[in-house]
Amino acid sequence: MESMASLxxxxxxxxxxxxxxxxLASSNSxxxxxxxxxxxxxxxxxxxxxxxxxxxxxxxVYNICKARKKVDWPPNEPNNLDISYEGDHNHGALxxxxx
DNA sequence: CGCATTTGACCCGCGC
DNA sequence: GCGCGGGTCAAATGCG
Numbered sequence: 620m621e622s623m624a625s626l627x628x629x630x631x632x633x634x635x636x637x638x639x640x641x642x643l644a645s646s647n648s649x650x651x652x653x654x655x656x657x658x659x660x661x662x663x664x665x666x667x668x669x670x671x672x673x674x675x676x677x678x679x680v681y682n683i684c685k686a687r688k689k690v691d692w693p694p695n696e697p698n699n700l701d702i703s704y705e706g707d708h709n710h711g712a713l714x715x716x717x718x
Numbered sequence: 719c720g721c722a723t724t725t726g727a728c729c730c731g732c733g734c
Numbered sequence: 735g736c737g738c739g740g741g742t743c744a745a746a747t748g749c750g
Binding site for chain 3: 662663665667668669674676
């Protein structure tokens with residue numbers, strides 16, 4: 620469906636993404652988000668007409684903490700991510716570490 | 719099997 | 735009063 624104009628320029632190394640960033644993508648929109656010590660569950664994704672940007676909503680997967688993460692980025696340039704962390708965690712840093 | 723993720727619909731608030 | 739936008743939640747599905 621996509622004409623694939625010049626999206627080649629935004630190709631990112633999958634390995635690099637897997638090493639230091641979290642790649643939240645389907646196939647079209649590649650979003651590289653710098654993870655933290657917290658885990659988040661995506662609870663919605665919407666395209667903001669007003670800003671002409673995509674907005675992803677993430678929430679902390681912990682003790683109902685009010686911490687929320689919002690990520691906005693232009694559908695044309697996933698490299699221009701705009702991440703906003705708001706709220707406060709009621710627990711220490713979550714850890715995806717299994718050791 | 720569990721978890722994570724995605725999409726849709728619904729709701730609410732605000733603006734005009 | 736109505737419309738639109740934005741935001742959230744829920745459910746379902748897929749994959750590991």
